[in-house]
Amino acid sequence: MVGKSIKKYWPVFLLPTVCAFAIGFLWPFIWGLYLSFCKFTTVKKVTFVGFSNYINVFKDASFMRSFWLTVAFALVSSILINVLSFIIALVLTKEYRGTNIFRTVFFMPNLIGGIVLGYIWQTLLNGILLKLDRPLLALSEVNGFWGMIILLCWQQIGYMMIIYIAGLNSIPSDVLEAAAIDGASAMQTLFRVKLPMVMPSITVCTFLTLTNGFKMFDQNLSLTGGEPAKKSMLLALNIYDTFYARSGPQWKGIGQAKAVMFFLVVVIIALIQLRATTRKEVY
Numbered sequence: 001m002v003g004k005s006i007k008k009y010w011p012v013f014l015l016p017t018v019c020a021f022a023i024g025f026l027w028p029f030i031w032g033l034y035l036s037f038c039k040f041t042t043v044k045k046v047t048f049v050g051f052s053n054y055i056n057v058f059k060d061a062s063f064m065r066s067f068w069l070t071v072a073f074a075l076v077s078s079i080l081i082n083v084l085s086f087i088i089a090l091v092l093t094k095e096y097r098g099t100n101i102f103r104t105v106f107f108m109p110n111l112i113g114g115i116v117l118g119y120i121w122q123t124l125l126n127g128i129l130l131k132l133d134r135p136l137l138a139l140s141e142v143n144g145f146w147g148m149i150i151l152l153c154w155q156q157i158g159y160m161m162i163i164y165i166a167g168l169n170s171i172p173s174d175v176l177e178a179a180a181i182d183g184a185s186a187m188q189t190l191f192r193v194k195l196p197m198v199m200p201s202i203t204v205c206t207f208l209t210l211t212n213g214f215k216m217f218d219q220n221l222s223l224t225g226g227e228p229a230k231k232s233m234l235l236a237l238n239i240y241d242t243f244y245a246r247s248g249p250q251w252k253g254i255g256q257a258k259a260v261m262f263f264l265v266v267v268i269i270a271l272i273q274l275r276a277t278t279r280k281e282v283y
Contacts, residue, residue: 031043032256032259032260033260035252035256036053036256036257036259036260037049037050037051037053037253038253038256039053039250039252040252040253045249049253053250053253053254053256054261056250056254057254057257057258060254062230062233062238062241063235063238063242063258065231065233066233066238067235067265069141069145069232069233069234070213070214070235072145073145073148073149073213073216073234074210076149077148077152077153077212078206078209078213080149080153081152081153081157081209082160082202082205082209084153085159085160085161085164086160086161088106088157088161089161089167089168090168092161092165103158103162103165105158106158106161107158107159107161109155109158110156110158110159112155114155114216114218114219115218115221115222116222117151117154117155117219118219118220118221121151121154121223122147122222122223122224125147125150140228140231141228141232144223144224144227144228144232147223147224148216148219148220148224148234151219151223152212152213152219155219156208156209156212160205160208163201163205164198164205166201167200167201168194170197171193171194171197171198175193176189179192179193199277199278199280199281200281202277203274203277203278203281206277210270210273211266211270214262214265215266216236217234220233220234220236220237221240226238235258235262238258239258239259239262240255242254242255242258243255243259
């Protein structure tokens with residue numbers, strides 16, 4: 001009887017979540033999409049200008065530079081994080097003493113906020129060349145790029161390692177035993193048994209690292225601030241700079257258009273990646 005009552009009134013229980021989603025995400029997203037076609041100073045002083053904001057986005061050289069820098073950053077960081085975290089997971093799934101301590105140590109950087117991590121690594125990396133007049137990361141775009149790569153790897157490898165450890169531990173022992181009986185070497189077992197069996201973990205980790213690489217903002221802001229001359233500015237920071245650091249009502253609309261394009265790019269890339277990796281999963 002109670003079960004029938006719950007089934008009858010299930011929309012009531014769903015209503016708070018739906019309302020929160022509509023108020024906190026759906027309505028702001030729709031309004032933000034409209035503002036990308038407008039020139040405005042506040043959300044109440046809005047003038048519709050059509051597609052001119054989107055046209056001006058492509059005229060902004062800093063946006064295209066930030067876009068390609070973000071693509072390179074997301075790809076490089078995703079590859080490094082996934083490869084290194086998988087290797088560490090392989091080592092820590094062996095029956096060695098103290099593996100739990102190492103798992104904790106590798107995971108701890110993920111608990112620190114991005115802003116704090118940025119300032120920590122800024123101090124560490126800039127401290128290498130204290131005798132120079134300018135900080136190490138401000139010397140060139142390359143220094144800033146690899147500084148952010150090091151920071152993001154240090155922060156996320158431990159988190160992805162936990163996911164890979166869970167995937168490796170879920171491989172049935174009889175499958176590994178069968179491979180050993182058939183005479184498979186360690187490398188053959190890795191590439192023909194373990195990797196196909198942990199593809200769901202690879203899908204999740206690749207999705208997270210790619211999207212995190214594209215969305216990175218606070219670490220970029222605190223570590224390099226876009227220096228030198230905004231050449232190490234990733235897309236999220238470029239949008240922030242356009243919206244808040246440039247004067248004039250036209251820039252807020254252009255910044256909103258950049259944000260919409262940024263959202264679409266991340267969604268499309270994430271969907272392509274999910275489709276490509278899920279097709280290789282073994283059930």
